[in-house]
Amino acid sequence: MFVINKADRPGADETRRDLESMLDLTEHRDWRPPIVATVATEGTGREELWRAIADHRRHITGTGELERRRADRARDELGRVIAPSGSASVPTRCATAPTSTRSSGRSSTAGSTRGRPPTGCSASTTTTP
Incomplete structure (x- = not known):
């Protein structure tokens, strides 16, 4: 209409x-x-x-x-x-973006090393603030 x-x-x-x-x-x-x-x-x-x-x-x-x-x-x-059957649901907090700052002032990436996602996380996940 x-x-x-x-x-x-x-x-x-x-x-x-x-x-x-x-x-x-x-x-x-x-x-x-x-x-x-x-x-x-x-x-x-x-x-x-x-x-x-x-x-x-x-x-x-x-x-x-x-x-x-x-x-x-x-x-x-x-x-x-609901995730399609056979696919794993990946939490959004698994992303590789810096999530905290240590007292030294350097950024750290929670749960990952050298930009790699933590075990069980997909590199295509997104970060949440």
Whole structure:
């Protein structure tokens, strides 16, 4: 859905034409995103916008698209939280960047020697402050 706010301003009609032209170039399956003009400070177009939102909700619910999107989102989120099977989860504190300063003023790299990561850590891990 496209919302043109400040539709009372110059250029709003051209924006609508540009959006319509862009939509004409795309292949639509069974839904064409509506273009709604609003003027928020006056409340103009508010009812049309809510109607378009409700229509879209009915459409994605009726076609099963809403459930598919929710399932995809849940799968993607779980994929980010849970490491893929067979791979080890590496703590971010294993990185090789200097993490402390000794009293001598020299930097030390916690748990590693000569820039190598500590045992069990990956060189591609990131540091945390």
